[in-house]
Amino acid sequence: MVRIGYAGKPVSPATISKLSKAMGDPTKTQYGITLRQGGNGRAPDGGAIVDYPKGWRFLPADMVLPDNYKTGDGSHQPNPPYTLHEIMKDQTHVDSDRSKPIKVTSFGLRVVKAMKDLHNSNGDNPQAQKVIDDAYHQLILAPQIKAQEEQLAKQTPKRPTPTAPAITTAPAITTSPTSYLPLAVVGIVIVVILLFLRRRA
Numbered sequence: 001m002v003r004i005g006y007a008g009k010p011v012s013p014a015t016i017s018k019l020s021k022a023m024g025d026p027t028k029t030q031y032g033i034t035l036r037q038g039g040n041g042r043a044p045d046g047g048a049i050v051d052y053p054k055g056w057r058f059l060p061a062d063m064v065l066p067d068n069y070k071t072g073d074g075s076h077q078p079n080p081p082y083t084l085h086e087i088m089k090d091q092t093h094v095d096s097d098r099s100k101p102i103k104v105t106s107f108g109l110r111v112v113k114a115m116k117d118l119h120n121s122n123g124d125n126p127q128a129q130k131v132i133d134d135a136y137h138q139l140i141l142a143p144q145i146k147a148q149e150e151q152l153a154k155q156t157p158k159r160p161t162p163t164a165p166a167i168t169t170a171p172a173i174t175t176s177p178t179s180y181l182p183l184a185v186v187g188i189v190i191v192v193i194l195l196f197l198r199r200r201a
Helices: 013-023 047-052 084-088 107-119 126-155 177-200
Strands: none
Touching: 013 107, 047 107, 084 126, 107 126
C-alpha cells in the first residue's frame, strides 16, 4: 500500500509536487490516507495506482510496433501487433497467438525486474536503466537502423562498369599538289640537260 504521508512527519517538496499533479491542490490534501483512498484512483505519474510500484513509468512512450518487427525473444508479431509496453512488460503470447496464454521470457523478466528496481530506487539505478535502454534499442532503434540501411542499399546506384578508352587513329597525312612542284621542276631541268648533252655528242 503506497502512503502519501502520515501524522508527525513533514511532507517533502518533491512529494507535494507529485501530489499536485495527481490529486490537485496539495494544501487541501488530507495526509495520512493512501493513494487508493484519495478518490481519483491515479498514481503521481498519472497511471493506475496498482501499477505504480511496478515502475511502468520508467518505460519509453508506448506505441504499436510494425508487423514486421520481432518481439524481444525473436518471435513474430501477432495480428494486431503488440505494443512496445506489451513486449517490454512480458505480455506476449505463446506462438504469438493472442488466444493462447501469456508466455514468460527471460527478455521480459529482465525488463520487469529493472522497472521494479527503478521504482524502488526512485529512478536512481543506472544498471536497471541500462536494461530498459538496451531493450528499447533492440526493439525499436536496431530494426529502424537496419531498415534504413536496406533502403539506402536499394537506392544506391550501381557503379558504372569501367570501359577501355577509345583508340583514336592518327589523321592521315595529306600532301597538297603544290608540294610536288619543286620536284617536277628539278626533274624537267635534268631531262633538258640530258637532251642537250646528247645532241652535242
